[in-house]
Amino acid sequence: MSRVVVVGAGPGGLACAVELAEAGSGSVMLVDEGTALGGQIWRRDVAAPKAPEPAARKTQWIARAEAQIKARRLDYRARHVAVDGRADPLSLDLQPLRAGGSPERVHADALVLACGARERFLPFAGWTRPGVFGVGGLQALVKQGLPVAGKRVVLAGSGPLLLAVAADLRARGAELVALAEQTPRRAMIGLGAAAVGQRSKRVQAAELAARLVGVPRLWSSWPVEALGADARPDSPATALVVTDERGRERRLEADYFGCGFGLIPELRLAQALGCLRSPEPKSLDAGLRVDADQATSVPGVYA
Ligand SMILES: Cc1cc2nc3c(=O)[nH]c(=O)nc-3n(C[C@H](O)[C@H](O)[C@H](O)COP(=O)(O)OP(=O)(O)OC[C@H]3O[C@@H](n4cnc5c(N)ncnc54)[C@H](O)[C@@H]3O)c2cc1C
Incomplete structure (x- = not known):
């Protein structure tokens, strides 16, 4: 069974992980350093949400993800940072953000980097x-x-x-x-x-x-x-x-x-994996080089 690891539980990574888990064709792991699903823009707001339309979209994706996590089709690792990665064999080093948490190396057939921006x-x-x-x-x-x-x-x-x-x-x-x-x-x-x-x-x-x-x-x-x-x-x-x-x-x-x-795009993990940047490498704003299928220059890594 193939394994896909998605890094980033913001709107991008969440949508990818949910679609993969719902398709049911292999194992899917979703890794995020935050405590909750949603990433930056869908960060939990302790005050009432103010924008009904994005809030509805957010709720829908988070509900779908939660259903897949409950059904054990989505292995969600909250409070885990992907601190390093290797292209051959394709793997990530995950560090849990809790006292005494030991690092873990996970191997994957494909990696999806949805690390957002900083x-x-x-x-x-x-x-x-x-x-x-x-x-x-x-x-x-x-x-x-x-x-x-x-x-x-x-x-x-x-x-x-x-x-x-x-x-x-x-x-x-x-x-x-x-x-x-x-x-x-x-x-x-x-x-x-x-x-x-x-x-x-x-x-x-x-x-x-x-x-x-x-x-x-x-x-x-x-x-x-x-x-x-x-x-x-x-x-x-x-x-x-x-x-x-x-x-x-x-x-x-x-x-x-x-x-x-x-x-600026969050590219530190992509760079650890050796992914090339888009044609303006001198610009701080330059993202990753990807093809029409979102494949990066490193086989098996998508962004
Ligand atoms: C501080 C900040 C505030 C923003 N506020 C707004 C706003 O108000 N409105 C707006 O339209 N846009 C805002 N943005 C832009 C925002 O990036 C996008 O709107 C939207 O969140 C992008 O979705 P995404 O899924 O690509 O990334 P994000 O939502 O950023 O999700 C990426 C996720 O990846 C996780 N991650 C990254 N690297 C790792 C790693 N190595 N290991 C584990 N987890 C990792 C992050 O914790 C994050 O949860 C903001 C961006 C930032 C940085």
């Missing part, structure tokens, strides 16, 4: 102070119960996640002190113009804009330093110094600071 975080002075988060990391903590109602928040960096997180935190009662965008204002206008022909993007942009009315925006802005309550490097951040459009420094005081510069 944040690009650019360091600046004071970036390791408590209270400075990745923008997606802050959102993940909030979904898991970090209270933000009444808290002052500064978000800085670039990419659409910044806007989505700003709107989400505001809806949960946070006070957005400022949204400090690295993008120049004119480039944002250009992006808006480029989206004019795409209805769904236009609608999404308009919705976000409406949810962010009144939030102070800075453009061409970069975080320079997170200042602490005192000079100790581990004292919590109380202010973020950012540059503004004219290159002047502005000091933004808040309780939490979310900083992020977009997402």
Whole structure:
């Protein structure tokens, strides 16, 4: 009987593992370092879900996965990290995330890598102070119960996640002190113009804009330093110094600071397996080289 190991229980890996298990043609293992099915976007939200349509899709896939796990057609390994892999013979080293857990080598006929993305975080002075988060990391903590109602928040960096997180935190009662965008204002206008022909993007942009009315925006802005309550490097951040459009420094005081510069594909496991990247290997954003069947350059490995 053939064995497929899927790494990543986000929407991508979940769909793959469920379809394989339902097809019933071999054994299927689903590995994820998180505690629950769902990955990033379908991360369990301790507050009520706010978007009915994605929530319905999420529930459906998770319910199908749970049915397969219960029927023992899907071997789900939560809180296991695939720390390394070999192409010949095809295998992964799994490390359980529990005290005293021993590593395990699993062999497979095929591997599916659905490891998602991670944040690009650019360091600046004071970036390791408590209270400075990745923008997606802050959102993940909030979904898991970090209270933000009444808290002052500064978000800085670039990419659409910044806007989505700003709107989400505001809806949960946070006070957005400022949204400090690295993008120049004119480039944002250009992006808006480029989206004019795409209805769904236009609608999404308009919705976000409406949810962010009144939030102070800075453009061409970069975080320079997170200042602490005192000079100790581990004292919590109380202010973020950012540059503004004219290159002047502005000091933004808040309780939490979310900083992020977009997402990059999570390729560490693929690289350990020797999978080649797509034709722009110099770009940090370049994903894996795959063919029309999602096969990577390493036989038996799909992504
Ligand atoms: C911090 C963050 C916040 C995001 N927030 C949003 C958002 O609000 N809205 C939005 O549309 N998109 C968001 N995204 C983008 C998000 O990646 C996609 O929308 C969606 O989750 C992608 O689904 P996926 O299945 O490809 O990957 P993911 O949902 O990221 O799932 C990948 C899974 O693989 C697991 N994994 C990775 N490597 C290993 C390994 N070696 N061993 C074990 N497990 C592993 C991860 O724990 C994760 O659960 C966010 C991304 C990040 C990184």
